[in-house]
Amino acid sequence: MSKSAAARSFLPVLDEDRPFLRKPVADPPVPRPSVMLLSPSNQLLLLHRVNTSSAFASAHVFPGGTLSEFHESVPGVNDADRHTDSRAYRLAAVRETFEESGILLAKRRGEAALVELTPAERTAGRKAIHGDKVKFLDFLAGIGAEPDLDNLIPLTRWITPPNAPKRFSAQMYLYLLSADADAAHDGGLEHTDAEWAPVGEWYERAKRGDIIVYEPQAFLLALLADFFPGPGVLATTSESGGSAEAQRRRLLDFIRAVPTGPGDDATSKIPWADKVICSYVLPVRREDGYLVIGLEEAGPELEGQGRGGDGARVVLVKSEAGGPRGAEVRLRRDVVGEPSKL
Structure with a gap:
């Protein structure tokens, strides 16, 4: 595989020196959250980024963005909280979800349902917050609401490898919208479309290559698809049917369960909420042209801290000029015939 192919995939090639474990000389990863929003019928919201975006152009992504010094307390470069779930990440997750999709994950004091805004209130609030005209918590206080931080469910963290043009420490969250939620949405400023789908x-x-998704989105789509296959889509587990509420219960049981996959490597003992993944290209040559992406490493910033990702699974993807295509998640043992080295 050529170095240019690896660069287009934002992934380092594994060799005997394991270069992705060396301390990077580039800028440290920028802290950012992303939120997987599930509708009451368990459909997922994805945003289609514009082709001129500076990061993940033309890709389908979850709502999210970077932490802001104006709105949150951003952990320092050497602060341990920069790579852990924390209040700052959760607050930014709620804020960015509102900015990017228009969905406000906040509740008025004493109420169980999410706050409802008029279209005019939503538009004015998003513009003021996005333009740093008002602090997000001040905006919420003005409407008598508080961010619903407790119902954000952490589900893996991804740290971009050292050779990537832009690096992120991305905390992924799951949020289950209730039946009374205000789910009015749009594509925001950097997106051409926002769509709910099973x-x-x-x-x-993603597997057909109809959309561009990067490794984190592909991996999480694969995990969730086992529980929410959607009409006409073949489920990979016999327990995927039933009511929407039953599907959610099974997913939550899965997220809490340890071990997290087959095999006895160390990463299987790490709960899904605590997994940190720094993906890289395994030195596996396939006739079909797919790259094999390893997921067990936590990245150079967390070396020696006992953290890790998922050694039981890999992502298969084709690296193309416009972005990765044909992403699919498979068991590592079925693809490379060997366990991870962690």
Whole structure:
């Protein structure tokens, strides 16, 4: 595989020196959250980024963005909280979800349902917050609301490898919208479209190459698709049917369960909420042209801290000029015939 192919995939090639474990000389990863929003019927919201975006151009992504010194307390470069779930990440997750999709994950004091805004209130609030005209918490206080931080469910963290043009420490969250939620949305400023669809349908689109999704999105779509396959999509587990509430219960049981996958490597003992993944290209040459992406490493910033990702699974993807295509998640033992080295 050529170095240019690896660069287009934002991934380092594994060799005997394991270069992705060396301390990077480039800027440290920027802290950012992303939120997987599930509708009451368990459809997932994805945003289609514009082709001029400075990061993940033309890709389908979850709502999210970077932490802001104006709105949150951003952990320092050498602060341990920079790579852990914390209040700052959760607050930014709620803020960025509002800015990017228009969905406000906040509740008025004493109420169980999410706050409802008029279209005019939503538009004015998003513009003021995005333009740093008002602090997000001050905006919420003005409408008598508080961010719903407790119902954000952490589900893996991804740290971009050292050779990437832009690096992120991305905390992924899951949020289950209730039946009374105000789910009015749009594509925001950096997106051409925002769409709800069954998770299984999104994953099938990714595997066919109809949409561009990067390794984190592909991996999480695959995990969720087992529980929310969607109509007409073949489930990979016999327990994927049933009511929307039953599907959610099974997913939550899965997220809490340890071990997290087959095999006895150390990463299987790390709960999904605590997994940190710094993906890289395994030195596996396939006739079909797919790259094999390893997921067990936590990255150079966390070396020696006992953290890790998922050694049981890999992502298969084709690296193309416009972005990765045909992403699919498979068991590592079925693809490379060997366990991870962690």
